[in-house]
Amino acid sequence: MMAPGRRGRIARRTAVIATVVAISLFMEVSGYLATPVDLRPELSWTTVHAMVPLVFAACAGVAWAIGPNPVPSRLMIVFVLFWIPQAFYPVIETLGWLWPILRGVDLGWAVVAGILVLVYPRGGLGDRFDRVIATTALVATVVNFFTVLALAGPDSVPCDCVPNPYRLAEAPTVFAIVDIGYRFVGVALAIAIAIRLLLRWVRGSVPARAVAFLMPVALLSWVSTLATQMIHYATGTPPNLALDTVSLIAMASVPVCFVAGIAHARNMRARVADLMRITREGADRGLWAESLARTLRDDSVRVFWWDEERGRYVDAAGRPIDSAEEGRGHSILPVASPSGLPIALIRHDRVLTDNMRLLDGVSSALRLSVDNGRLRSEIERTLDQVRQSRQRIVEAGDEARRRIERDLHDGAQQHLVAVGMQLRIAANAARASGDDAVAGELEQSIGTLNQGLKELRELAHGIHPSLLSQGGLALALPELAGRCPVPVDIAVQPEGRLAELVESTAYFAVAESLANVAKHSKATRAWVRAYVEGDELVLTIRDNGVGGASLDRGTGMLGIVDRIDAVGGSVGLASPPGAGTTVTIRMPAHLEVSEALPGSGAGLLVAAEPGVEPPDAAAAPDPSNTVAPGVVGSPADR
Amino acid sequence: MVERTEERPLRVAIADDALLLREGIAKVLEGGGIEVVASVGTADELLATIDDLDLDAAVLDIRMPPTHRDEGIVALERIRQDGSEIGILLLSMYATPEYALRVMGAGSGTGYLLKERVSEPQTLVRAVQTVASGGSVVDPEVVEQLVQRTRADDPLARLTERERSVLELMAQGYSNGGIAQTLFLGLKTVETHVRSILQKLDLEESPEHHRRVLAVLTLLGQR
Numbered sequence: 077m078m079a080p081g082r083r084g085r086i087a088r089r090t091a092v093i094a095t096v097v098a099i100s101l102f103m104e105v106s107g108y109l110a111t112p113v114d115l116r117p118e119l120s121w122t123t124v125h126a127m128v129p130l131v132f133a134a135c136a137g138v139a140w141a142i143g144p145n146p147v148p149s150r151l152m153i154v155f156v157l158f159w160i161p162q163a164f165y166p167v168i169e170t171l172g173w174l175w176p177i178l179r180g181v182d183l184g185w186a187v188v189a190g191i192l193v194l195v196y197p198r199g200g201l202g203d204r205f206d207r208v209i210a211t212t213a214l215v216a217t218v219v220n221f222f223t224v225l226a227l228a229g230p231d232s233v234p235c236d237c238v239p240n241p242y243r244l245a246e247a248p249t250v251f252a253i254v255d256i257g258y259r260f261v262g263v264a265l266a267i268a269i270a271i272r273l274l275l276r277w278v279r280g281s282v283p284a285r286a287v288a289f290l291m292p293v294a295l296l297s298w299v300s301t302l303a304t305q306m307i308h309y310a311t312g313t314p315p316n317l318a319l320d321t322v323s324l325i326a327m328a329s330v331p332v333c334f335v336a337g338i339a340h341a342r343n344m345r346a347r348v349a350d351l352m353r354i355t356r357e358g359a360d361r362g363l364w365a366e367s368l369a370r371t372l373r374d375d376s377v378r379v380f381w382w383d384e385e386r387g388r389y390v391d392a393a394g395r396p397i398d399s400a401e402e403g404r405g406h407s408i409l410p411v412a413s414p415s416g417l418p419i420a421l422i423r424h425d426r427v428l429t430d431n432m433r434l435l436d437g438v439s440s441a442l443r444l445s446v447d448n449g450r451l452r453s454e455i456e457r458t459l460d461q462v463r464q465s466r467q468r469i470v471e472a473g474d475e476a477r478r479r480i481e482r483d484l485h486d487g488a489q490q491h492l493v494a495v496g497m498q499l500r501i502a503a504n505a506a507r508a509s510g511d512d513a514v515a516g517e518l519e520q521s522i523g524t525l526n527q528g529l530k531e532l533r534e535l536a537h538g539i540h541p542s543l544l545s546q547g548g549l550a551l552a553l554p555e556l557a558g559r560c561p562v563p564v565d566i567a568v569q570p571e572g573r574l575a576e577l578v579e580s581t582a583y584f585a586v587a588e589s590l591a592n593v594a595k596h597s598k599a600t601r602a603w604v605r606a607y608v609e610g611d612e613l614v615l616t617i618r619d620n621g622v623g624g625a626s627l628d629r630g631t632g633m634l635g636i637v638d639r640i641d642a643v644g645g646s647v648g649l650a651s652p653p654g655a656g657t658t659v660t661i662r663m664p665a666h667l668e669v670s671e672a673l674p675g676s677g678a679g680l681l682v683a684a685e686p687g688v689e690p691p692d693a694a695a696a697p698d699p700s701n702t703v704a705p706g707v708v709g710s711p712a713d714r
Numbered sequence: 715m716v717e718r719t720e721e722r723p724l725r726v727a728i729a730d731d732a733l734l735l736r737e738g739i740a741k742v743l744e745g746g747g748i749e750v751v752a753s754v755g756t757a758d759e760l761l762a763t764i765d766d767l768d769l770d771a772a773v774l775d776i777r778m779p780p781t782h783r784d785e786g787i788v789a790l791e792r793i794r795q796d797g798s799e800i801g802i803l804l805l806s807m808y809a810t811p812e813y814a815l816r817v818m819g820a821g822s823g824t825g826y827l828l829k830e831r832v833s834e835p836q837t838l839v840r841a842v843q844t845v846a847s848g849g850s851v852v853d854p855e856v857v858e859q860l861v862q863r864t865r866a867d868d869p870l871a872r873l874t875e876r877e878r879s880v881l882e883l884m885a886q887g888y889s890n891g892g893i894a895q896t897l898f899l900g901l902k903t904v905e906t907h908v909r910s911i912l913q914k915l916d917l918e919e920s921p922e923h924h925r926r927v928l929a930v931l932t933l934l935g936q937r
Contacts, residue, residue, distance in 0.1 A: 482782065486731075486732070489807050489829075490732045491734070493735060493738075493807075493830050493833070494732075494735055496832065496833030497735075497741075497833050500742075500832075500833040500834070500835060522833050526830055529830050533807065533808060537808065542777070542808055543808070543810055543812065546784050547812065551812045554812070555810065555812055558811070558859070558863040
């Protein structure tokens with residue numbers, strides 16, 4: 077479905093094109109018919125002559141449809157109107173008010189064609205040169221027009237025309253000078269345009285080269301024929317039919333080249349989409365610059381990246397660029413993020429400046445990709461910081477537990493034991509002196525104290541099991557299993573000692589899991605396995621209970637899940653109702669406690685991948701036949 | 715085991731990083747007629763002088779500087795490696811069966827007691843005397859923990875209540891005579907119980923006393 081506005085626009089354009097085509101054909105056909113038979117040009121030549129405006133009109137339609145702006149199409153339409161055949165004058169020979177006007181603008185088509193070439197491909201005048209050419213052409217045209225109006229006699233047109241009503245004086249010499257001079261200026265301008273176009277094409281590694289070469293070729297052939305015609309006209313020799321035909325074909329090729337150029341630019345814009353794809357997928361700087369060059373068909377493209385640390389632009393290899401100024405044939409396109417931070421400079425062929433939309437697309441892609449990259453590395457950095465800080469919090473917690481346990485062990489517990497000893501000495505003394513009542517009191521105190529000591533021992537053990545720091549999981553897990561009221565088969569395959577954080581996390585995870593087994597599972601038996609698989613410590617805690625457990629039931633298990641998460645591990649739970657519960661915990665066996673952040677990787681799109689740890693040299697674990705060191709016999713299944 | 719005359723008191727060294735306890739232990743032992751010839755803060759200090767002291771026994775804290783882990787047990791293993799058979803009694807704030815097994819595994823004349831036993835002078839003195847004479851001592855709390863461990867197909871279920879009591883004392887290092895005395899039983903009755911227990915638990919009668927303790931503890935730990 078087309079929008080109504082668009083449909084109306086298309087209808088209007090179609091009407092305009094049909095109208096000018098009709099006018100053009102009318103002039104051509106009526107002129108041909110009005111010319112006496114013996115003076116008529118060859119039919120084939122007239123046909124080719126009539127074809128030229130048709131080609132322009134058709135190209136106007138195409139340019140309207142695909143072009144970036146309507147100026148070229150309008151110029152093409154105006155060209156069609158100015159394409160007035162010489163043969164048309166006999167038709168209007170009786171209209172004294174009209175023929176001098178037409179005679180005044182009968183080279184308008186050449187001016188329009190020149191401007192058309194000039195605005196290629198952007199549809200606007202670019203630099204001073206363009207404006208000078210255009211101004212000169214227009215001034216010359218106006219001067220010529222008024223000179224023709226004021227001085228032209230009927231002899232200046234191929235007809236038996238009525239006198240020119242605007243004629244002010246008979247000055248055939250002045251008229252001839254202006255008339256021929258005008259053509260001379262026109263040819264000179266056309267040559268200048270052609271040479272400029274040619275130079276631009278030759279010098280630049282022109283992106284549009286592939287198609288744009290048609291334009292100068294067409295223009296050159298047309299200019300050369302125009303020049304020949306002009307010479308013929310000036311010298312009064314009859315025109316060469318073959319040369320005239322070539323000239324017509326060259327003229328007709330101008331709009332075709334123009335439309336082809338636009339289509340090519342459009343195609344390049346489509347390739348910006350490829351650039352976007354690369355942007356999305358992420359690529360490094362070198363690849364990006366390479367695909368940019370491919371997209372723009374400009375091998376001379378250089379991308380200089382903003383280096384935030386150094387506050388200057390650097391090339392892909394990181395070398396600082398002293399100056400990235402616009403040089404010969406090159407333009408600089410600065411690209412900045414929406415917040416105004418510089419991102420990069422793209423040094424490209426100046427010709428690309430003609431294609432602002434393409435460059436817009438490119439800089440959008442670049443902006444997007446850099447923003448993506450920045451965002452991504454920022455998120456990864458933040459995530460990494462969060463992960464590390466979480467790990468540090470857990471480590472700090474562990475450290476605090478260890479310290480409390482040690483303080484209890486070295487402080488309160490020792491003192492209480494000493495108190496017990498002193499009470500005993502006092503009690504013995506009391507008994508020796510026959511004070512049995514005091515002795516009894518003291519002995520009772522010793523009993524209470526010892527009960528308190530036992531509780532304190534349990535408390536300290538719960539805060540941090542000394543056996544864990546002393547003997548690792550191989551000692552601590554069997555001891556833990558022994559405390560569980562549900563019989564536990566335990567198999568620990570210790571890979572020597574692991575990081576303290578890993579050991580304590582594993583210990584408390586098993587402790588909490590076994591507590592859940594004891595509290596909720598109604599199991600009669602449980603199995604605990606601990607082994608190292610590759611780089612991972614794997615713990616499984618299985619029971620034959622009622623199942624139906626969930627990780628988010630009970631804060632104890634949630635805390636464990638958080639702890640395991642903090643060290644980069646995972647917890648799996650399989651607990652179908654009635655079929656027991658299996659908790660599977662995996663965590664890195666070798667944690668590196670590093671405060672340093674990974675390389676900040678200011679690079680485009682390149683987010684630093686976290687370093688892969690070297691694979692553990694440990695052989696594949698076989699937890700069924702392992703022996704805990706320092707333990708007589710095996711704590712494993714019998 | 716060191717040959718000694720009845721007149722000569724036991725010569726004992728103490729290693730514990732807590733000065734208060736070190737002094738208390740010395741007091742308790744001296745109260746029991748034991749001569750404390752050295753009192754040091756680390757296992758290394760003890761090892762450095764042990765050859766010159768002509769010791770009958772040493773009392774060591776398990777957790778001492780520098781690592782506060784198992785220095786005492788490491789020292790015990792070193793002493794045994796060096797061929798010395800003096801009695802070694804290890805003290806610990808925790809009753810850890812795994813450590814008790816490791817201590818028993820080091821050979822005869824070893825003991826493992828909770829530190830709070832210093833408030834029971836007889837227990838401590840008797841433990842030192844036992845290890846000095848080549849016997850074994852395991853803290854009752856360790857045995858209690860081991861016995862309380864719940865295992866499927868528990869072999870202890872095959873024992874009678876009386877046999878269980880005898881087993882616990884066996885695990886603590888009591889000799890048959892000691893068991894008979896503690897439980898007020900005849901020696902013959904205890905020997906019958908012991909044979910029955912060993913048979914039911916599939917353990918071999920061992921001529922060496924400490925091997926029996928070790929076997930019983932291991933069995934308890936393995937259940």
